[in-house]
Amino acid sequence: MNSSTAAQTPEMPSESQKAALITLLSDEDPGVYQTIRDKILSFGHESLFWLRPHTLSSNPALRRRVQEIVQHFARKEADNRFLAFCLTEGEDLNLEQGAWLLTQTQFPDTNLEAYQALLDSYAGELRERIDPRGEAEHIIGNFNDYLFGVLGFTGNEQNYYEPENNYLNRVMDRRTGNPINLCLVYLLLAKRLRLPIVGIGLPGHFICRFQSSSEEYYIDVFNKGKLWTKANCIQYLLYGNYPVSDEHLAPVTSRRMLIRMCGNLHQIYHNLDRHDETTRLQRYLIALAK
Known part of the structure:
Protein backbone atom coordinates (compact mmCIF):
# COMPACT_ATOMS: atom_id res chain seq x y z
CA MET A 1 0.00 0.00 0.00
CA ASN A 2 2.77 2.45 0.94
CA SER A 3 4.79 1.76 -2.20
CA SER A 4 1.68 2.29 -4.34
CA THR A 5 0.96 5.63 -2.66
CA ALA A 6 4.55 6.73 -3.09
CA ALA A 7 4.40 5.87 -6.77
CA GLN A 8 1.27 7.95 -7.23
CA THR A 9 2.47 11.04 -5.35
CA PRO A 10 5.94 12.27 -6.36
CA GLU A 11 8.33 13.42 -3.66
CA MET A 12 8.20 17.17 -3.05
CA PRO A 13 10.72 19.14 -5.16
CA SER A 14 13.78 20.75 -3.60
CA GLU A 15 13.96 24.51 -3.13
CA SER A 16 15.97 24.90 -6.32
CA GLN A 17 13.47 22.76 -8.23
CA LYS A 18 10.59 24.85 -6.88
CA ALA A 19 12.35 28.01 -8.04
CA ALA A 20 12.86 26.53 -11.51
CA LEU A 21 9.20 25.48 -11.74
CA ILE A 22 8.05 28.97 -10.70
CA THR A 23 10.29 30.56 -13.32
CA LEU A 24 8.99 28.28 -16.06
CA LEU A 25 5.37 28.99 -15.13
CA SER A 26 5.67 32.44 -16.69
CA ASP A 27 7.12 31.07 -19.96
CA GLU A 28 5.24 32.47 -22.97
CA ASP A 29 5.10 29.08 -24.67
CA PRO A 30 1.69 27.52 -23.83
CA GLY A 31 3.17 24.05 -24.22
CA VAL A 32 5.82 24.76 -21.58
CA TYR A 33 3.18 26.14 -19.22
CA GLN A 34 0.97 23.07 -19.65
CA THR A 35 3.89 20.72 -18.94
CA ILE A 36 4.94 22.65 -15.83
CA ARG A 37 1.33 22.95 -14.65
CA ASP A 38 0.86 19.17 -14.95
CA LYS A 39 4.08 18.60 -13.03
CA ILE A 40 3.00 20.89 -10.20
CA LEU A 41 -0.45 19.29 -10.06
CA SER A 42 1.20 15.88 -9.70
CA PHE A 43 2.60 16.98 -6.33
CA GLY A 44 -0.93 17.37 -4.97
CA HIS A 45 -2.21 19.90 -2.44
CA GLU A 46 1.17 20.14 -0.71
CA SER A 47 2.36 22.34 -3.56
CA LEU A 48 -0.08 25.07 -2.44
CA PHE A 49 2.21 25.97 0.44
CA TRP A 50 4.96 27.19 -1.88
CA LEU A 51 2.68 28.33 -4.70
CA ARG A 52 0.37 30.70 -2.81
CA PRO A 53 2.93 33.47 -2.12
CA HIS A 54 3.29 33.90 -5.89
CA THR A 55 -0.40 34.81 -6.30
CA LEU A 56 0.84 38.29 -5.33
CA SER A 57 3.75 38.31 -7.79
CA SER A 58 4.51 41.51 -9.69
CA ASN A 59 4.81 39.39 -12.84
CA PRO A 60 1.29 39.38 -14.37
CA ALA A 61 1.74 36.12 -16.29
CA LEU A 62 3.12 34.30 -13.25
CA ARG A 63 0.44 35.73 -10.99
CA ARG A 64 -2.35 34.69 -13.36
CA ARG A 65 -1.04 31.17 -13.86
CA VAL A 66 -0.39 30.51 -10.18
CA GLN A 67 -3.89 31.76 -9.38
CA GLU A 68 -5.27 29.37 -12.00
CA ILE A 69 -3.50 26.41 -10.37
CA VAL A 70 -4.65 27.45 -6.89
CA GLN A 71 -8.20 27.70 -8.25
CA HIS A 72 -7.85 24.21 -9.74
CA PHE A 73 -7.07 22.75 -6.32
CA ALA A 74 -9.88 24.74 -4.70
CA ARG A 75 -12.37 23.47 -7.27
CA LYS A 76 -11.16 19.91 -6.69
CA GLU A 77 -11.79 20.25 -2.95
CA ALA A 78 -15.25 21.69 -3.67
CA ASP A 79 -15.90 18.82 -6.07
CA ASN A 80 -15.13 16.30 -3.32
CA ARG A 81 -17.39 18.12 -0.83
CA PHE A 82 -20.32 18.18 -3.23
CA LEU A 83 -19.86 14.53 -4.21
CA ALA A 84 -19.85 13.54 -0.53
CA PHE A 85 -23.04 15.56 -0.02
CA CYS A 86 -24.73 13.86 -2.98
CA LEU A 87 -23.76 10.40 -1.73
CA THR A 88 -24.78 10.84 1.90
CA GLU A 89 -27.88 13.07 1.93
CA GLY A 90 -31.42 11.75 1.57
CA GLU A 91 -34.46 12.70 -0.52
CA ASP A 92 -35.22 15.74 1.65
CA LEU A 93 -31.68 17.07 1.61
CA ASN A 94 -30.94 20.70 2.46
Missing part, protein backbone atom coordinates in the same frame (compact mmCIF):
# COMPACT_ATOMS: atom_id res chain seq x y z
CA LEU A 95 -31.52 22.25 -0.96
CA GLU A 96 -29.89 25.57 -0.10
CA GLN A 97 -26.75 23.85 1.13
CA GLY A 98 -26.68 21.64 -1.96
CA ALA A 99 -27.06 24.62 -4.29
CA TRP A 100 -24.17 26.46 -2.63
CA LEU A 101 -21.94 23.38 -2.68
CA LEU A 102 -22.68 23.01 -6.40
CA THR A 103 -21.85 26.69 -6.90
CA GLN A 104 -18.46 26.24 -5.24
CA THR A 105 -17.49 23.49 -7.69
CA GLN A 106 -17.30 26.25 -10.32
CA PHE A 107 -16.73 29.31 -8.11
CA PRO A 108 -14.77 28.00 -5.09
CA ASP A 109 -14.17 31.44 -3.58
CA THR A 110 -17.89 32.20 -3.27
CA ASN A 111 -18.64 33.86 0.08
CA LEU A 112 -21.60 31.77 1.14
CA GLU A 113 -22.26 33.73 4.33
CA ALA A 114 -22.57 36.96 2.34
CA TYR A 115 -25.07 35.48 -0.10
CA GLN A 116 -27.08 33.86 2.68
CA ALA A 117 -27.17 37.21 4.49
CA LEU A 118 -28.41 38.81 1.26
CA LEU A 119 -31.24 36.27 1.03
CA ASP A 120 -32.03 36.97 4.68
CA SER A 121 -32.22 40.70 3.94
CA TYR A 122 -34.54 40.09 0.97
CA ALA A 123 -36.76 37.96 3.21
CA GLY A 124 -36.75 40.73 5.82
CA GLU A 125 -37.95 43.25 3.24
CA LEU A 126 -40.65 40.85 2.06
CA ARG A 127 -41.80 40.25 5.64
CA GLU A 128 -42.62 43.94 5.88
CA ARG A 129 -44.69 43.79 2.68
CA ILE A 130 -46.60 40.54 3.13
CA ASP A 131 -49.42 39.59 5.45
CA PRO A 132 -49.11 35.79 5.69
CA ARG A 133 -52.76 35.63 6.81
CA GLY A 134 -53.96 37.45 3.71
CA GLU A 135 -55.34 36.01 0.51
CA ALA A 136 -52.96 34.04 -1.65
CA GLU A 137 -53.26 36.39 -4.61
CA HIS A 138 -52.21 39.36 -2.47
CA ILE A 139 -49.31 37.46 -0.91
CA ILE A 140 -48.02 36.33 -4.29
CA GLY A 141 -48.60 39.78 -5.81
CA ASN A 142 -46.54 41.54 -3.13
CA PHE A 143 -43.88 38.84 -3.35
CA ASN A 144 -43.67 39.28 -7.13
CA ASP A 145 -43.69 43.09 -6.97
CA TYR A 146 -40.62 43.01 -4.75
CA LEU A 147 -38.67 40.24 -6.48
CA PHE A 148 -39.32 41.27 -10.07
CA GLY A 149 -40.18 44.96 -9.70
CA VAL A 150 -37.90 46.23 -6.95
CA LEU A 151 -35.01 43.76 -7.27
CA GLY A 152 -35.38 43.28 -11.02
CA PHE A 153 -35.07 39.50 -11.27
CA THR A 154 -36.07 38.20 -14.70
CA GLY A 155 -35.73 35.15 -16.90
CA ASN A 156 -32.67 35.05 -19.15
CA GLU A 157 -34.39 34.58 -22.50
CA GLN A 158 -31.52 35.90 -24.63
CA ASN A 159 -28.90 33.48 -23.27
CA TYR A 160 -31.08 30.70 -21.94
CA TYR A 161 -28.40 27.99 -22.20
CA GLU A 162 -25.58 29.98 -20.63
CA PRO A 163 -23.91 27.95 -17.84
CA GLU A 164 -24.04 30.88 -15.40
CA ASN A 165 -27.85 30.68 -15.37
CA ASN A 166 -27.39 27.51 -13.31
CA TYR A 167 -25.19 28.71 -10.45
CA LEU A 168 -26.98 30.44 -7.58
CA ASN A 169 -24.29 33.08 -6.94
CA ARG A 170 -24.37 34.25 -10.57
CA VAL A 171 -28.18 34.20 -10.65
CA MET A 172 -28.17 36.51 -7.64
CA ASP A 173 -25.35 38.68 -8.98
CA ARG A 174 -26.96 39.20 -12.36
CA ARG A 175 -30.58 38.81 -11.19
CA THR A 176 -31.35 36.53 -14.09
CA GLY A 177 -31.30 32.81 -14.73
CA ASN A 178 -33.20 29.82 -16.06
CA PRO A 179 -36.58 28.65 -14.70
CA ILE A 180 -35.35 26.20 -12.08
CA ASN A 181 -32.75 28.53 -10.57
CA LEU A 182 -35.13 31.50 -10.44
CA CYS A 183 -37.59 29.14 -8.74
CA LEU A 184 -34.78 28.20 -6.37
CA VAL A 185 -34.44 31.84 -5.28
CA TYR A 186 -38.24 32.03 -4.93
CA LEU A 187 -38.33 28.87 -2.81
CA LEU A 188 -35.45 29.92 -0.56
CA LEU A 189 -37.22 33.20 0.21
CA ALA A 190 -40.57 31.45 0.68
CA LYS A 191 -38.97 29.04 3.14
CA ARG A 192 -37.61 31.93 5.20
CA LEU A 193 -41.13 33.39 5.30
CA ARG A 194 -42.76 30.00 5.96
CA LEU A 195 -45.05 30.36 2.95
CA PRO A 196 -46.69 27.21 1.49
CA ILE A 197 -44.78 27.32 -1.79
CA VAL A 198 -43.21 24.27 -3.48
CA GLY A 199 -41.43 23.52 -6.74
CA ILE A 200 -43.26 21.84 -9.62
CA GLY A 201 -41.12 20.13 -12.24
CA LEU A 202 -43.08 20.28 -15.46
CA PRO A 203 -41.32 18.62 -18.40
CA GLY A 204 -39.30 21.31 -20.14
CA HIS A 205 -40.20 23.97 -17.59
CA PHE A 206 -40.09 24.58 -13.84
CA ILE A 207 -42.63 26.58 -11.83
CA CYS A 208 -43.76 27.05 -8.24
CA ARG A 209 -47.06 26.39 -6.54
CA PHE A 210 -48.73 28.22 -3.67
CA GLN A 211 -51.29 26.01 -1.95
CA SER A 212 -53.26 26.68 1.19
CA SER A 213 -56.33 24.87 2.53
CA SER A 214 -58.57 26.96 0.29
CA GLU A 215 -56.45 28.38 -2.55
CA GLU A 216 -54.04 27.10 -5.20
CA TYR A 217 -51.95 29.08 -7.67
CA TYR A 218 -49.12 28.06 -9.96
CA ILE A 219 -46.37 30.67 -10.40
CA ASP A 220 -44.28 30.98 -13.57
CA VAL A 221 -41.22 32.55 -11.93
CA PHE A 222 -39.27 32.68 -15.20
CA ASN A 223 -41.97 34.98 -16.60
CA LYS A 224 -41.96 37.43 -13.67
CA GLY A 225 -44.37 35.44 -11.54
CA LYS A 226 -47.22 35.10 -14.02
CA LEU A 227 -50.04 33.18 -12.36
CA TRP A 228 -51.24 29.91 -13.80
CA THR A 229 -54.17 27.71 -12.87
CA LYS A 230 -54.11 23.93 -12.89
CA ALA A 231 -55.95 24.13 -16.22
CA ASN A 232 -53.06 26.22 -17.63
CA CYS A 233 -50.61 23.52 -16.52
CA ILE A 234 -52.69 20.84 -18.25
CA GLN A 235 -52.84 22.98 -21.41
CA TYR A 236 -49.04 23.30 -21.28
CA LEU A 237 -48.69 19.52 -21.08
CA LEU A 238 -51.13 18.91 -23.91
CA TYR A 239 -49.53 21.55 -26.13
CA GLY A 240 -46.11 19.95 -25.61
CA ASN A 241 -47.47 16.44 -26.26
CA TYR A 242 -46.60 15.40 -22.70
CA PRO A 243 -48.78 12.91 -20.84
CA VAL A 244 -51.17 14.55 -18.40
CA SER A 245 -50.33 12.86 -15.11
CA ASP A 246 -50.39 13.74 -11.42
CA GLU A 247 -46.64 13.11 -11.35
CA HIS A 248 -45.98 16.21 -13.46
CA LEU A 249 -47.98 18.40 -11.08
CA ALA A 250 -46.61 16.93 -7.85
CA PRO A 251 -44.11 18.82 -5.67
CA VAL A 252 -40.50 17.99 -6.48
CA THR A 253 -38.30 16.75 -3.63
CA SER A 254 -35.10 18.60 -2.87
CA ARG A 255 -33.01 15.73 -4.22
CA ARG A 256 -34.99 15.60 -7.47
CA MET A 257 -34.61 19.34 -7.89
CA LEU A 258 -30.83 19.10 -7.40
CA ILE A 259 -30.70 16.25 -9.93
CA ARG A 260 -32.53 18.40 -12.44
CA MET A 261 -30.18 21.34 -11.83
CA CYS A 262 -27.15 19.11 -12.41
CA GLY A 263 -28.83 17.54 -15.44
CA ASN A 264 -29.31 20.96 -17.02
CA LEU A 265 -25.64 21.79 -16.53
CA HIS A 266 -24.57 18.41 -17.86
CA GLN A 267 -26.54 18.96 -21.06
CA ILE A 268 -25.25 22.52 -21.50
CA TYR A 269 -21.60 21.54 -21.07
CA HIS A 270 -22.09 18.57 -23.40
CA ASN A 271 -23.48 20.86 -26.11
CA LEU A 272 -20.56 23.24 -25.61
CA ASP A 273 -18.06 20.34 -25.98
CA ARG A 274 -16.62 21.08 -22.54
CA HIS A 275 -15.64 17.51 -21.81
CA ASP A 276 -14.09 17.96 -18.36
CA GLU A 277 -17.16 19.80 -17.12
CA THR A 278 -19.47 17.22 -18.68
CA THR A 279 -17.63 14.43 -16.89
CA ARG A 280 -17.75 16.36 -13.61
CA LEU A 281 -21.54 16.75 -13.82
CA GLN A 282 -21.94 13.12 -14.83
CA ARG A 283 -20.27 12.10 -11.55
CA TYR A 284 -22.74 14.21 -9.58
CA LEU A 285 -25.72 12.71 -11.39
CA ILE A 286 -24.49 9.17 -10.71
CA ALA A 287 -23.98 10.02 -7.04
CA LEU A 288 -27.44 11.61 -6.72
CA ALA A 289 -29.07 8.59 -8.41
CA LYS A 290 -27.81 6.17 -5.76
Whole structure:
Protein backbone atom coordinates (compact mmCIF):
# COMPACT_ATOMS: atom_id res chain seq x y z
CA MET A 1 0.00 0.00 0.00
CA ASN A 2 2.77 2.45 0.94
CA SER A 3 4.79 1.76 -2.20
CA SER A 4 1.68 2.29 -4.34
CA THR A 5 0.96 5.63 -2.66
CA ALA A 6 4.55 6.73 -3.09
CA ALA A 7 4.40 5.87 -6.77
CA GLN A 8 1.27 7.95 -7.23
CA THR A 9 2.47 11.04 -5.35
CA PRO A 10 5.94 12.27 -6.36
CA GLU A 11 8.33 13.42 -3.66
CA MET A 12 8.20 17.17 -3.05
CA PRO A 13 10.72 19.14 -5.16
CA SER A 14 13.78 20.75 -3.60
CA GLU A 15 13.96 24.51 -3.13
CA SER A 16 15.97 24.90 -6.32
CA GLN A 17 13.47 22.76 -8.23
CA LYS A 18 10.59 24.85 -6.88
CA ALA A 19 12.35 28.01 -8.04
CA ALA A 20 12.86 26.53 -11.51
CA LEU A 21 9.20 25.48 -11.74
CA ILE A 22 8.05 28.97 -10.70
CA THR A 23 10.29 30.56 -13.32
CA LEU A 24 8.99 28.28 -16.06
CA LEU A 25 5.37 28.99 -15.13
CA SER A 26 5.67 32.44 -16.69
CA ASP A 27 7.12 31.07 -19.96
CA GLU A 28 5.24 32.47 -22.97
CA ASP A 29 5.10 29.08 -24.67
CA PRO A 30 1.69 27.52 -23.83
CA GLY A 31 3.17 24.05 -24.22
CA VAL A 32 5.82 24.76 -21.58
CA TYR A 33 3.18 26.14 -19.22
CA GLN A 34 0.97 23.07 -19.65
CA THR A 35 3.89 20.72 -18.94
CA ILE A 36 4.94 22.65 -15.83
CA ARG A 37 1.33 22.95 -14.65
CA ASP A 38 0.86 19.17 -14.95
CA LYS A 39 4.08 18.60 -13.03
CA ILE A 40 3.00 20.89 -10.20
CA LEU A 41 -0.45 19.29 -10.06
CA SER A 42 1.20 15.88 -9.70
CA PHE A 43 2.60 16.98 -6.33
CA GLY A 44 -0.93 17.37 -4.97
CA HIS A 45 -2.21 19.90 -2.44
CA GLU A 46 1.17 20.14 -0.71
CA SER A 47 2.36 22.34 -3.56
CA LEU A 48 -0.08 25.07 -2.44
CA PHE A 49 2.21 25.97 0.44
CA TRP A 50 4.96 27.19 -1.88
CA LEU A 51 2.68 28.33 -4.70
CA ARG A 52 0.37 30.70 -2.81
CA PRO A 53 2.93 33.47 -2.12
CA HIS A 54 3.29 33.90 -5.89
CA THR A 55 -0.40 34.81 -6.30
CA LEU A 56 0.84 38.29 -5.33
CA SER A 57 3.75 38.31 -7.79
CA SER A 58 4.51 41.51 -9.69
CA ASN A 59 4.81 39.39 -12.84
CA PRO A 60 1.29 39.38 -14.37
CA ALA A 61 1.74 36.12 -16.29
CA LEU A 62 3.12 34.30 -13.25
CA ARG A 63 0.44 35.73 -10.99
CA ARG A 64 -2.35 34.69 -13.36
CA ARG A 65 -1.04 31.17 -13.86
CA VAL A 66 -0.39 30.51 -10.18
CA GLN A 67 -3.89 31.76 -9.38
CA GLU A 68 -5.27 29.37 -12.00
CA ILE A 69 -3.50 26.41 -10.37
CA VAL A 70 -4.65 27.45 -6.89
CA GLN A 71 -8.20 27.70 -8.25
CA HIS A 72 -7.85 24.21 -9.74
CA PHE A 73 -7.07 22.75 -6.32
CA ALA A 74 -9.88 24.74 -4.70
CA ARG A 75 -12.37 23.47 -7.27
CA LYS A 76 -11.16 19.91 -6.69
CA GLU A 77 -11.79 20.25 -2.95
CA ALA A 78 -15.25 21.69 -3.67
CA ASP A 79 -15.90 18.82 -6.07
CA ASN A 80 -15.13 16.30 -3.32
CA ARG A 81 -17.39 18.12 -0.83
CA PHE A 82 -20.32 18.18 -3.23
CA LEU A 83 -19.86 14.53 -4.21
CA ALA A 84 -19.85 13.54 -0.53
CA PHE A 85 -23.04 15.56 -0.02
CA CYS A 86 -24.73 13.86 -2.98
CA LEU A 87 -23.76 10.40 -1.73
CA THR A 88 -24.78 10.84 1.90
CA GLU A 89 -27.88 13.07 1.93
CA GLY A 90 -31.42 11.75 1.57
CA GLU A 91 -34.46 12.70 -0.52
CA ASP A 92 -35.22 15.74 1.65
CA LEU A 93 -31.68 17.07 1.61
CA ASN A 94 -30.94 20.70 2.46
CA LEU A 95 -31.52 22.25 -0.96
CA GLU A 96 -29.89 25.57 -0.10
CA GLN A 97 -26.75 23.85 1.13
CA GLY A 98 -26.68 21.64 -1.96
CA ALA A 99 -27.06 24.62 -4.29
CA TRP A 100 -24.17 26.46 -2.63
CA LEU A 101 -21.94 23.38 -2.68
CA LEU A 102 -22.68 23.01 -6.40
CA THR A 103 -21.85 26.69 -6.90
CA GLN A 104 -18.46 26.24 -5.24
CA THR A 105 -17.49 23.49 -7.69
CA GLN A 106 -17.30 26.25 -10.32
CA PHE A 107 -16.73 29.31 -8.11
CA PRO A 108 -14.77 28.00 -5.09
CA ASP A 109 -14.17 31.44 -3.58
CA THR A 110 -17.89 32.20 -3.27
CA ASN A 111 -18.64 33.86 0.08
CA LEU A 112 -21.60 31.77 1.14
CA GLU A 113 -22.26 33.73 4.33
CA ALA A 114 -22.57 36.96 2.34
CA TYR A 115 -25.07 35.48 -0.10
CA GLN A 116 -27.08 33.86 2.68
CA ALA A 117 -27.17 37.21 4.49
CA LEU A 118 -28.41 38.81 1.26
CA LEU A 119 -31.24 36.27 1.03
CA ASP A 120 -32.03 36.97 4.68
CA SER A 121 -32.22 40.70 3.94
CA TYR A 122 -34.54 40.09 0.97
CA ALA A 123 -36.76 37.96 3.21
CA GLY A 124 -36.75 40.73 5.82
CA GLU A 125 -37.95 43.25 3.24
CA LEU A 126 -40.65 40.85 2.06
CA ARG A 127 -41.80 40.25 5.64
CA GLU A 128 -42.62 43.94 5.88
CA ARG A 129 -44.69 43.79 2.68
CA ILE A 130 -46.60 40.54 3.13
CA ASP A 131 -49.42 39.59 5.45
CA PRO A 132 -49.11 35.79 5.69
CA ARG A 133 -52.76 35.63 6.81
CA GLY A 134 -53.96 37.45 3.71
CA GLU A 135 -55.34 36.01 0.51
CA ALA A 136 -52.96 34.04 -1.65
CA GLU A 137 -53.26 36.39 -4.61
CA HIS A 138 -52.21 39.36 -2.47
CA ILE A 139 -49.31 37.46 -0.91
CA ILE A 140 -48.02 36.33 -4.29
CA GLY A 141 -48.60 39.78 -5.81
CA ASN A 142 -46.54 41.54 -3.13
CA PHE A 143 -43.88 38.84 -3.35
CA ASN A 144 -43.67 39.28 -7.13
CA ASP A 145 -43.69 43.09 -6.97
CA TYR A 146 -40.62 43.01 -4.75
CA LEU A 147 -38.67 40.24 -6.48
CA PHE A 148 -39.32 41.27 -10.07
CA GLY A 149 -40.18 44.96 -9.70
CA VAL A 150 -37.90 46.23 -6.95
CA LEU A 151 -35.01 43.76 -7.27
CA GLY A 152 -35.38 43.28 -11.02
CA PHE A 153 -35.07 39.50 -11.27
CA THR A 154 -36.07 38.20 -14.70
CA GLY A 155 -35.73 35.15 -16.90
CA ASN A 156 -32.67 35.05 -19.15
CA GLU A 157 -34.39 34.58 -22.50
CA GLN A 158 -31.52 35.90 -24.63
CA ASN A 159 -28.90 33.48 -23.27
CA TYR A 160 -31.08 30.70 -21.94
CA TYR A 161 -28.40 27.99 -22.20
CA GLU A 162 -25.58 29.98 -20.63
CA PRO A 163 -23.91 27.95 -17.84
CA GLU A 164 -24.04 30.88 -15.40
CA ASN A 165 -27.85 30.68 -15.37
CA ASN A 166 -27.39 27.51 -13.31
CA TYR A 167 -25.19 28.71 -10.45
CA LEU A 168 -26.98 30.44 -7.58
CA ASN A 169 -24.29 33.08 -6.94
CA ARG A 170 -24.37 34.25 -10.57
CA VAL A 171 -28.18 34.20 -10.65
CA MET A 172 -28.17 36.51 -7.64
CA ASP A 173 -25.35 38.68 -8.98
CA ARG A 174 -26.96 39.20 -12.36
CA ARG A 175 -30.58 38.81 -11.19
CA THR A 176 -31.35 36.53 -14.09
CA GLY A 177 -31.30 32.81 -14.73
CA ASN A 178 -33.20 29.82 -16.06
CA PRO A 179 -36.58 28.65 -14.70
CA ILE A 180 -35.35 26.20 -12.08
CA ASN A 181 -32.75 28.53 -10.57
CA LEU A 182 -35.13 31.50 -10.44
CA CYS A 183 -37.59 29.14 -8.74
CA LEU A 184 -34.78 28.20 -6.37
CA VAL A 185 -34.44 31.84 -5.28
CA TYR A 186 -38.24 32.03 -4.93
CA LEU A 187 -38.33 28.87 -2.81
CA LEU A 188 -35.45 29.92 -0.56
CA LEU A 189 -37.22 33.20 0.21
CA ALA A 190 -40.57 31.45 0.68
CA LYS A 191 -38.97 29.04 3.14
CA ARG A 192 -37.61 31.93 5.20
CA LEU A 193 -41.13 33.39 5.30
CA ARG A 194 -42.76 30.00 5.96
CA LEU A 195 -45.05 30.36 2.95
CA PRO A 196 -46.69 27.21 1.49
CA ILE A 197 -44.78 27.32 -1.79
CA VAL A 198 -43.21 24.27 -3.48
CA GLY A 199 -41.43 23.52 -6.74
CA ILE A 200 -43.26 21.84 -9.62
CA GLY A 201 -41.12 20.13 -12.24
CA LEU A 202 -43.08 20.28 -15.46
CA PRO A 203 -41.32 18.62 -18.40
CA GLY A 204 -39.30 21.31 -20.14
CA HIS A 205 -40.20 23.97 -17.59
CA PHE A 206 -40.09 24.58 -13.84
CA ILE A 207 -42.63 26.58 -11.83
CA CYS A 208 -43.76 27.05 -8.24
CA ARG A 209 -47.06 26.39 -6.54
CA PHE A 210 -48.73 28.22 -3.67
CA GLN A 211 -51.29 26.01 -1.95
CA SER A 212 -53.26 26.68 1.19
CA SER A 213 -56.33 24.87 2.53
CA SER A 214 -58.57 26.96 0.29
CA GLU A 215 -56.45 28.38 -2.55
CA GLU A 216 -54.04 27.10 -5.20
CA TYR A 217 -51.95 29.08 -7.67
CA TYR A 218 -49.12 28.06 -9.96
CA ILE A 219 -46.37 30.67 -10.40
CA ASP A 220 -44.28 30.98 -13.57
CA VAL A 221 -41.22 32.55 -11.93
CA PHE A 222 -39.27 32.68 -15.20
CA ASN A 223 -41.97 34.98 -16.60
CA LYS A 224 -41.96 37.43 -13.67
CA GLY A 225 -44.37 35.44 -11.54
CA LYS A 226 -47.22 35.10 -14.02
CA LEU A 227 -50.04 33.18 -12.36
CA TRP A 228 -51.24 29.91 -13.80
CA THR A 229 -54.17 27.71 -12.87
CA LYS A 230 -54.11 23.93 -12.89
CA ALA A 231 -55.95 24.13 -16.22
CA ASN A 232 -53.06 26.22 -17.63
CA CYS A 233 -50.61 23.52 -16.52
CA ILE A 234 -52.69 20.84 -18.25
CA GLN A 235 -52.84 22.98 -21.41
CA TYR A 236 -49.04 23.30 -21.28
CA LEU A 237 -48.69 19.52 -21.08
CA LEU A 238 -51.13 18.91 -23.91
CA TYR A 239 -49.53 21.55 -26.13
CA GLY A 240 -46.11 19.95 -25.61
CA ASN A 241 -47.47 16.44 -26.26
CA TYR A 242 -46.60 15.40 -22.70
CA PRO A 243 -48.78 12.91 -20.84
CA VAL A 244 -51.17 14.55 -18.40
CA SER A 245 -50.33 12.86 -15.11
CA ASP A 246 -50.39 13.74 -11.42
CA GLU A 247 -46.64 13.11 -11.35
CA HIS A 248 -45.98 16.21 -13.46
CA LEU A 249 -47.98 18.40 -11.08
CA ALA A 250 -46.61 16.93 -7.85
CA PRO A 251 -44.11 18.82 -5.67
CA VAL A 252 -40.50 17.99 -6.48
CA THR A 253 -38.30 16.75 -3.63
CA SER A 254 -35.10 18.60 -2.87
CA ARG A 255 -33.01 15.73 -4.22
CA ARG A 256 -34.99 15.60 -7.47
CA MET A 257 -34.61 19.34 -7.89
CA LEU A 258 -30.83 19.10 -7.40
CA ILE A 259 -30.70 16.25 -9.93
CA ARG A 260 -32.53 18.40 -12.44
CA MET A 261 -30.18 21.34 -11.83
CA CYS A 262 -27.15 19.11 -12.41
CA GLY A 263 -28.83 17.54 -15.44
CA ASN A 264 -29.31 20.96 -17.02
CA LEU A 265 -25.64 21.79 -16.53
CA HIS A 266 -24.57 18.41 -17.86
CA GLN A 267 -26.54 18.96 -21.06
CA ILE A 268 -25.25 22.52 -21.50
CA TYR A 269 -21.60 21.54 -21.07
CA HIS A 270 -22.09 18.57 -23.40
CA ASN A 271 -23.48 20.86 -26.11
CA LEU A 272 -20.56 23.24 -25.61
CA ASP A 273 -18.06 20.34 -25.98
CA ARG A 274 -16.62 21.08 -22.54
CA HIS A 275 -15.64 17.51 -21.81
CA ASP A 276 -14.09 17.96 -18.36
CA GLU A 277 -17.16 19.80 -17.12
CA THR A 278 -19.47 17.22 -18.68
CA THR A 279 -17.63 14.43 -16.89
CA ARG A 280 -17.75 16.36 -13.61
CA LEU A 281 -21.54 16.75 -13.82
CA GLN A 282 -21.94 13.12 -14.83
CA ARG A 283 -20.27 12.10 -11.55
CA TYR A 284 -22.74 14.21 -9.58
CA LEU A 285 -25.72 12.71 -11.39
CA ILE A 286 -24.49 9.17 -10.71
CA ALA A 287 -23.98 10.02 -7.04
CA LEU A 288 -27.44 11.61 -6.72
CA ALA A 289 -29.07 8.59 -8.41
CA LYS A 290 -27.81 6.17 -5.76
